[in-house]
Amino acid sequence: MLDLFDNDYGPDGFRTCSVTGLRIHRSAENPTKLFALTAIVALLVGGIFAFTVAMTRWEFVGLLEAGDFYTHLSMHAWNLLIFWMIFMEIAILYVGGPMVLGRRLSIPILAKVGWVTMVLGAVAVNYGIWTTSAPNEAPLLTAYVPNPSEPVFYVGAIVFLLGATVAALPFFATLWVEKRENAGQTLPLVTFAAFTTAVIAVEAILGGLAAFSYAFLWRMEIIASVDAAIYRQLYWIAGHGTQQINLVAMIAVWYFLTHVVGGAEVVSEKVSRTAFILYLFFINLGAAHHLLSDPAVSTGWRIFNTSYAFYGATFASLIHAFAIPAGIEAGRRRRGLGGGLFGWLTGAPWRNPMFSATIFSIILFGFLGGITGVIMGQLQLNMTWHNTLATVGHFHATVVLGTTLAFMGLTYFVIRTLFMRQFISPKLASLQPYLYSGAMAIGTLMLMYVGILYGVPRRTTEVVENIPGTDFSLSAAGPLFSVFGVFALLAIAGGVLFLVLAVGSVLFGKRIEPGDNDDITPDGGLAADGGESVHHYEMRGTFVLCLVFLTAFVITYLLNWYLLSQLWKIGL
Numbered sequence: 001m002l003d004l005f006d007n008d009y010g011p012d013g014f015r016t017c018s019v020t021g022l023r024i025h026r027s028a029e030n031p032t033k034l035f036a037l038t039a040i041v042a043l044l045v046g047g048i049f050a051f052t053v054a055m056t057r058w059e060f061v062g063l064l065e066a067g068d069f070y071t072h073l074s075m076h077a078w079n080l081l082i083f084w085m086i087f088m089e090i091a092i093l094y095v096g097g098p099m100v101l102g103r104r105l106s107i108p109i110l111a112k113v114g115w116v117t118m119v120l121g122a123v124a125v126n127y128g129i130w131t132t133s134a135p136n137e138a139p140l141l142t143a144y145v146p147n148p149s150e151p152v153f154y155v156g157a158i159v160f161l162l163g164a165t166v167a168a169l170p171f172f173a174t175l176w177v178e179k180r181e182n183a184g185q186t187l188p189l190v191t192f193a194a195f196t197t198a199v200i201a202v203e204a205i206l207g208g209l210a211a212f213s214y215a216f217l218w219r220m221e222i223i224a225s226v227d228a229a230i231y232r233q234l235y236w237i238a239g240h241g242t243q244q245i246n247l248v249a250m251i252a253v254w255y256f257l258t259h260v261v262g263g264a265e266v267v268s269e270k271v272s273r274t275a276f277i278l279y280l281f282f283i284n285l286g287a288a289h290h291l292l293s294d295p296a297v298s299t300g301w302r303i304f305n306t307s308y309a310f311y312g313a314t315f316a317s318l319i320h321a322f323a324i325p326a327g328i329e330a331g332r333r334r335r336g337l338g339g340g341l342f343g344w345l346t347g348a349p350w351r352n353p354m355f356s357a358t359i360f361s362i363i364l365f366g367f368l369g370g371i372t373g374v375i376m377g378q379l380q381l382n383m384t385w386h387n388t389l390a391t392v393g394h395f396h397a398t399v400v401l402g403t404t405l406a407f408m409g410l411t412y413f414v415i416r417t418l419f420m421r422q423f424i425s426p427k428l429a430s431l432q433p434y435l436y437s438g439a440m441a442i443g444t445l446m447l448m449y450v451g452i453l454y455g456v457p458r459r460t461t462e463v464v465e466n467i468p469g470t471d472f473s474l475s476a477a478g479p480l481f482s483v484f485g486v487f488a489l490l491a492i493a494g495g496v497l498f499l500v501l502a503v504g505s506v507l508f509g510k511r512i513e514p515g516d517n518d519d520i521t522p523d524g525g526l527a528a529d530g531g532e533s534v535h536h537y538e539m540r541g542t543f544v545l546c547l548v549f550l551t552a553f554v555i556t557y558l559l560n561w562y563l564l565s566q567l568w569k570i571g572l
Contacts, residue, residue: 004419009025019416019521024418025103028103029099032095039084042083045083046083046084050488053072055485058481060485066461075126081243081399082160097171101175104174121157125160145214145215157208168202196280197249200284207234208241229297241284255272263332265334271319275323282310306379325545329542333538349520349523357412358409360433364397365398368393368445369398372390376391384452384564388456390449392458412502421509422509422512439488443484
């Protein structure tokens with residue numbers, strides 16, 4: 001087991017990656033492996049509860065009683081939305097920082113302290129949720145007061161956030177040393193993206209510490225009451241901020257993997273950096289869409305956040321939506337791999353799971369998660385999405401089809417280049433992103449449809465037969481729920497296959513010797529030799545793809561306004 005953390009390092013502790021050409025020091029590589037493995041454990045736990053939750057939502061099966069459903073849903077949400085993501089994101093900081101810079105990890109002891117603290121916090125949160133009993137309630141992610149939760153849950157959340165802070169400190173320290181020794185030099189784009197991720201994470205963590213500490217003091221009766229409106233605003237700094245960390249980390253992975261396995265080149269670093277800076281100023285304001293129906297928030301505050309501020313973040317995402325495929329097209333055309341309008345794309349390494357998972361993440365996040373995110377962020381349109389299963393569909397499109405797929409691609413890359421292991425089944429590894437992303441995409445669309453077309457609520461167990469206590473029937477949504485149930489099972493099978501491949505390859509995969517990773521490098525090598533500047537090559541294929549995306553955006557936007565207009569018939 002310990003040989004998982006060993007590689008052929010030189011006397012100075014460095015080795016050179018045969019794929020990326022990066023100089024990697026053991027002080028950065030070993031913590032990266034540790035955090036990535038822990039993230040896989042969280043994915044396993046959350047995935048188990050994905051099965052119980054999905055089979056309860058599908059009333060044909062109706063697996064859980066209403067009393068157990070919220071507990072399982074909370075276990076599912078915390079392990080996948082928080083623990084799987086943040087453990088992976090700490091690993092990404094160590095890749096984007098010391099590895100890309102070719103440096104040692106500064107203050108490596110803090111990485112170990114942070115990991116231990118995060119694990120203790122995660123265990124405490126899971127224990128608090130699983131042992132919840134009346135009058136306490138399982139907290140899901142909207143751990144709203146004055147609904148009480150187990151005190152150990154608040155303690156666990158606080159400890160986990162503190163641990164994430166400690167684990168991120170070596171990344172900041174490494175960048176501080178880098179800038180002192182190389183004053184005036186800009187950071188590589190991936191490092192800059194990781195830095196942006198870390199800054200947004202600090203903001204989210206501070207909000208989370210304030211919210212959960214406030215709630216804990218109230219829960220322990222140290223303070224008599226809490227202002228629920230202030231709590232909700234504090235809570236969503238972390239509640240949505242953690243998802244913004246996911247977004248920026250995911251985009252960092254997009255730039256990294258499309259380059260090292262797809263041969264992409266950055267078309268304009270200045271433009272891409274500007275997009276990340278826009279995130280710093282505007283993206284956390286996107287959390288406002290959770291409070292658009294909150295009577296405690298002023299109308300002016302809502303309009304500002306859902307117009308000027310919100311569009312700042314959207315504009316940044318649109319820049320990345322063009323820059324990344326443009327980089328792939330330009331980079332592959334420069335290598336002589338781009339015949340015709342889409343030859344650069346159809347001839348890409350689609351059998352490489354690192355590449356296919358990344359591209360599916362880009363496409364599905366953009367079309368399903370990005371467009372619906374803008375729609376949900378509109379003050380008026382939010383009314384047709386709020387607290388329906390369409391909202392659940394949206395964050396499965398962003399966090400699962402976007403971030404989880406990207407992190408799966410990164411995990412495959414880590415197995416081959418850091419753990420230096422062959423996949424136990426290369427053919428199944430090639431198929432897994434297709435199975436997972438295809439099934440999850442259809443399941444996600446069904447959640448959106450039953451939410452937006454039928455108004456099926458998101459927080460009840462009985463979602464089709466009726467709304468408890470009313471005569472309002474939702475049975476017309478039944479056929480769509482059957483489709484959802486089948487494809488949810490297929491998506492879970494795709495997730496199980498990923499776990500088997502990841503864990504099996506790390507434990508039983510054939511050892512890769514240095515220089516034996518050529519099959520995952522881009523055609524023509526990582527660095528194209530000679531030729532014209534990347535700006536010399538046409539990016540007409542990307543232009544056409546952007547037009548397709550814009551058309552889908554406009555159609556979906558107008559359709560949602562049409563559906564909103566139909567609500568006026570309720571009062572007739």
